Amino acid sequence: MxxxxxxxxxxxxxxxxxxxxxxxxxxxxxxxxxxxxxxxxxxxxxxxxxxxxxxxxxxxxxxxxxxxxxxxxxxxxxxxxxxxKGVPAQPGSVPSPSPSVSSSVSPSARPPASxxxxxxxxxxxxxxxxxxxxxxxxxxxxxxxxxxxxxxxxxxxxxxxxxxxxxxxxxxxxxxxxxxxxxxxxxxxxxxLSEAADVRAVLAEAVRGGHCEPAAVVRELNQARLLARPHVVDAVDALLAEGRSLAEGRLYEMVRTYALPEPVWNVDLRLPGGLHLGGVDAYWPEQAVAVELDTRAPRQGGPQDDDAIWSEYARKREHLERLGVTVVHLTPRKLRESLEQQAMVVGTALTAADERDPAAYVVVLPR
Structure with missing residues (x-):
């Protein structure tokens, strides 16, 4: 036949x-x-x-x-x-096994074809x-x-x-x-979507509903070249602000739920001579431990801008650690998915302060 x-x-x-x-x-x-x-x-x-x-x-x-x-x-x-019909598969796709491999695989072990x-x-x-x-x-x-x-x-x-x-x-x-x-x-x-209100509603629900992190949404918008549209940019700015606010709320919840010492919140650190060391989201002066939330998101500048922002994060962290300040780096996703584990990380840093050499004196100012 x-x-x-x-x-x-x-x-x-x-x-x-x-x-x-x-x-x-x-x-x-x-x-x-x-x-x-x-x-x-x-x-x-x-x-x-x-x-x-x-x-x-x-x-x-x-x-x-x-x-x-x-x-x-x-x-x-x-x-x-x-x-x-012989055109190479797209990047990220799963290639079909070669005949020599497939012959040794049980049909019941193969995933069903979509x-x-x-x-x-x-x-x-x-x-x-x-x-x-x-x-x-x-x-x-x-x-x-x-x-x-x-x-x-x-x-x-x-x-x-x-x-x-x-x-x-x-x-x-x-x-x-x-x-x-x-x-x-x-x-x-x-x-x-052409209406700014519709864009804001979709982005807000993606974050508020816990579906994904703001950075993931902005990355996809950037790759789709949508950040050149004014109504999208405005909605993204609101999204990032809301994402940071949610992350800060989880950070407050972590400190209080797991009985960590109360830090000073959202402060700038400076040397006594006035040199600015950078801002941190929480700081324990007696233990010289700082927590910094990583709420970076890619913008129109692409990977180069993202790399520049990360370099600034790393520079600030290295400078603080040379002065004896321990910097704990947390992401919104970690706070959302494993709050207890992040509390243990911060608690360990606070406990280890007694075993470290005293940190240099820094001035703490409201941010």
């Missing part, structure tokens, strides 16, 4: 009864014995099926559900493209799946964004909007649907 051999017609009722969802690609229908001509006949006016997108069919005549639209978009965008070819939902639809309340629900979306490799030779059509990427992130499964990570989905959503 070859590709030109006619497929024997079979009753079509088994398709609807056999699967929970009733969305199929043309390739999947062929696997079930349904030729293209027969599928087209089922989609005639008044017929029992309909074609949602090119090569994607809905096996009932009514309006598709939100779930069916999601799977239709993924099946359309996930059809084999040129990368399946019917979507590695593509994933992104943008507003992804945020809705992640549980965002500041975005429209899936039913309200006219289009669904889907992230695809840049080599995919398909066009946006109908309610499927393709967003191309040089390297696809690792998707997250939400109710069985591959979805872009929140930071990437936020950037793709912001690219389509």
């Amino acid at each position: 070859n590709n030109n051999t006619p497929v024997t017609p079979r009753p079509l009722s088994h398709l609807v009864d056999a699967v929970r969802r009733r969305v199929f690609s043309a390739a999947q229908l062929r696997e079930h014995g349904v030729a293209a001509a027969r599928a087209a006949a089922q989609c005639r006016p008044g017929g029992p099926w309909q074609q949602l997108l090119p090569g994607v069919y809905l096996l009932h005549p009514g309006a598709p559900t939100s779930e069916e639209r999601l799977h239709a978009v993924l099946l359309y965008a996930g059809r084999p493209g040129p990368e399946a 019917p979507y070819g590695g593509v994933m939902v992104t943008g507003l639809a992804a945020l809705a799946l992640h549980g965002f309340g500041s975005t429209p629900g899936l039913r309200a979306l006219d289009v669904i964004d889907v992230l695809v490799p840049r080599t995919r030779r398909l066009r946006s059509t109908g309610f499927a909007r393709l967003i191309r990427a040089h390297a696809l992130p690792r998707p997250e499964l939400v109710t069985g649907v591959p979805v872009a990570p929140v930071a990437r989905a936020v950037a793709d959503a912001v690219a389509e």
